[in-house]
Amino acid sequence: MSANKGANMDENKNPVGGTSTRRTRWQKAIQPTVIVIAVVLLVALNLYIRRPDVDPYILGVLCLTGINMILAAGLNLINGFTGQFSIGHAGFMAVGAYTAALLTTYRNFPFLPATVLGALAAGMMGLVVGIPALRLRGDYLAIVTLGFGEIIRVVINNIPITGGAQGLVAIPGYTTFYWVEGWLILILVLISNLIRSGVGRCLLAIREDEVAATALGVDTTFYKVLAFTIGAASAGVAGSLYAHQIMYIDPSVFGFFKSIEILIAVVLGGLGSLTGSVLAAGLLTALPELLRGFAEYRMIVYSALLVLVMLIRPAGLLGQLEAVDILGWRRRPRPQWRTTGAGSGSDAFAAVQADLTTTDRLRGASK
Amino acid sequence: MLTLEGLHVYYGGIHALKGISLMVEEGEIVTLIGANGAGKSTTLRAISGLVRPRSGRILFEQQPLHTLPADRIVRLGITHVPEGRRVFASLSVRENLQLGAYSRRDRGEITADLHRVYELFPRLGERQNQSAGTLSGGEQQMLAIGRALMARPRLLLLDEPSMGLAPLLVMEIFRIIKEINHGGTTILLVEQNANQALRVAHRAYVLQSGEIVREGPAAEVAQDPEVRRAYLGGDVA
Numbered sequence: 001m002s003a004n005k006g007a008n009m010d011e012n013k014n015p016v017g018g019t020s021t022r023r024t025r026w027q028k029a030i031q032p033t034v035i036v037i038a039v040v041l042l043v044a045l046n047l048y049i050r051r052p053d054v055d056p057y058i059l060g061v062l063c064l065t066g067i068n069m070i071l072a073a074g075l076n077l078i079n080g081f082t083g084q085f086s087i088g089h090a091g092f093m094a095v096g097a098y099t100a101a102l103l104t105t106y107r108n109f110p111f112l113p114a115t116v117l118g119a120l121a122a123g124m125m126g127l128v129v130g131i132p133a134l135r136l137r138g139d140y141l142a143i144v145t146l147g148f149g150e151i152i153r154v155v156i157n158n159i160p161i162t163g164g165a166q167g168l169v170a171i172p173g174y175t176t177f178y179w180v181e182g183w184l185i186l187i188l189v190l191i192s193n194l195i196r197s198g199v200g201r202c203l204l205a206i207r208e209d210e211v212a213a214t215a216l217g218v219d220t221t222f223y224k225v226l227a228f229t230i231g232a233a234s235a236g237v238a239g240s241l242y243a244h245q246i247m248y249i250d251p252s253v254f255g256f257f258k259s260i261e262i263l264i265a266v267v268l269g270g271l272g273s274l275t276g277s278v279l280a281a282g283l284l285t286a287l288p289e290l291l292r293g294f295a296e297y298r299m300i301v302y303s304a305l306l307v308l309v310m311l312i313r314p315a316g317l318l319g320q321l322e323a324v325d326i327l328g329w330r331r332r333p334r335p336q337w338r339t340t341g342a343g344s345g346s347d348a349f350a351a352v353q354a355d356l357t358t359t360d361r362l363r364g365a366s367k
Numbered sequence: 368m369l370t371l372e373g374l375h376v377y378y379g380g381i382h383a384l385k386g387i388s389l390m391v392e393e394g395e396i397v398t399l400i401g402a403n404g405a406g407k408s409t410t411l412r413a414i415s416g417l418v419r420p421r422s423g424r425i426l427f428e429q430q431p432l433h434t435l436p437a438d439r440i441v442r443l444g445i446t447h448v449p450e451g452r453r454v455f456a457s458l459s460v461r462e463n464l465q466l467g468a469y470s471r472r473d474r475g476e477i478t479a480d481l482h483r484v485y486e487l488f489p490r491l492g493e494r495q496n497q498s499a500g501t502l503s504g505g506e507q508q509m510l511a512i513g514r515a516l517m518a519r520p521r522l523l524l525l526d527e528p529s530m531g532l533a534p535l536l537v538m539e540i541f542r543i544i545k546e547i548n549h550g551g552t553t554i555l556l557v558e559q560n561a562n563q564a565l566r567v568a569h570r571a572y573v574l575q576s577g578e579i580v581r582e583g584p585a586a587e588v589a590q591d592p593e594v595r596r597a598y599l600g601g602d603v604a
Contacts, residue, residue, distance in 0.1 A: 201458070208455035208456055212511075216469050216518065217442060217470035218469050
């Protein structure tokens with residue numbers, strides 16, 4: 001009871017910042033298993049890759065997994081949380097990859113500033129694409145973003161500085177597991193804080209009902225472009241990490257299929273579930289590797305598994321929930337507000353039901 | 368307080384409003400009645416900036432609204448409760464209300480208003496942590512109104528607040544509309560339930576195919592034989 005009261009007071013103090021249901025949920029989740037499991041896994045992983053006999057193949061797959069998690073998380077901010085269906089994510093990844101790779105390869109930039117500049121370039125591209133494109137809705141927006149993704153790819157294919165279709169070679173192999181891990185954690189923390197903030201509430205409102213959000217004075221264009229730009233910038237980071245891991249990029253890597261791959265991860269994990277995206281991206285990267293035993297048939301198995309999951313859980317693995325909701329602390333409705341004094345316990349409905357005279361009058365009037 | 372002058376609105380080739388002129392004075396409840404497709408909702412949408420008029424003027428205390436974006440209009444003190452409730456289904460009741468206060472920055476006052484809304488609608492207070500999609504139709508309508516009140520509007524635009532509600536709840540909604548008006552908020556009410564609307568309103572305008580065909584004090588409009596025949600179900604005793 002007293003805990004209840006404390007939470008209530010806290011909410012009263014700050015009605016605009018943070019969504020309080022989420023915050024109480026968060027407070028409860030902070031102690032237990034999910035976090036513990038995540039930290040244990042992360043520590044185990046870090047200890048494992050420190051071993052001198054670590055398999056470079058596994059290390060490579062782990063890095064790719066992390067990169068795909070970043071891509072899925074960024075796209076989920078746009079598609080899942082803001083509800084703007086974008087399918088050109090690989091285009092932004094390409095902008096980040098080429099910007100960063102050109103800077104490190106030809107200008108000897110260190111990895112960090114190159115990646116940051118790659119993210120900025122991708123974010124700028126997101127801004128430029130987003131302002132006109134986000135005036136459209138649904139299918140139209142999807143087609144426009146698809147088109148922009150292709151335009152970026154075609155442009156890279158045809159300008160000399162990028163090496164065209166031959167690709168960019170001899171990129172320094174800066175990407176390590178730690179870089180991927182660091183960026184992934186940073187981006188996840190940023191996005192999860194964003195969606196829990198007042199800004200996040202506006203994004204969710206736009207997803208739920210854009211007209212109602214507009215009617216309440218939410219500048220919907222601003223927030224849509226904001227989400228789009230942040231999503232694009234995170235894809236730029238992923239692109240840079242990717243380029244410096246594989247050490248070779250060409251435009252075909254960032255084609256339509258890559259965009260679809262990211263989209264599959266987002267939909268599979270659940271539109272509007274950050275942990276779902278991370279889980280699904282991990283699964284989808286690891287699965288083809290694990291299925292190598294099936295030789296040529298592995299892509300058939302992969303597709304069949306995808307179809308199966310979507311049949312069983314059409315809203316995605318986690319739907320709109322986060323892992324913390326699933327593993328125990330799902331929020332229960334609990335009455336916190338009590339009217340004081342005479343109004344206590346009664347409500348508008350009971351009041352009307354008691355006051356049947358008004359209805360009698362209405363009935364009388366229509367006789 | 369609010370003046371519409373010769374307002375024309377088109378949806379593509381459809382001429383939805385054909386020169387609407389009306390006026391709302393401070394403290395009034397003004398109702399806009401008429402059949403489906405008469406242009407009632409369009410009028411509200413034009414005022415709140417959701418659609419742009421092709422010609423004509425909308426003035427709110429001498430300030431032209433028809434050139435402002437929707438978010439600026441909310442900041443001036445006009446909030447629109449759109450037709451069909453449109454609550455944010457997956458957000459909690461409290462989050463919905465907090466979004467209503469989006470255009471405001473005075474946090475302390477917002478908390479006070481939150482409690483005022485819970486006092487007006489105790490049911491919302493009891494369910495503040497529940498997601499809005501799980502509320503009943505009547506509760507969602509109350510949430511939609513409460514959410515709009517969180518913006519502290521001086522002029523509240525209500526679009527079909529009684530739509531799809533049980534008769535008891537319709538009564539309750541109209542009682543609350545009166546109560547909000549007594550609190551000093553001016554109301555422009557669009558209704559299909561002309562009977563009830565004319566009862567609470569001070570003045571009324573009757574819309575037909577995008578034109579205003581009658582106007583006057585609500586009681587007079589309610590007595591108009593033409594209006595009674597068309598909108599009040601004929602020979603109601």
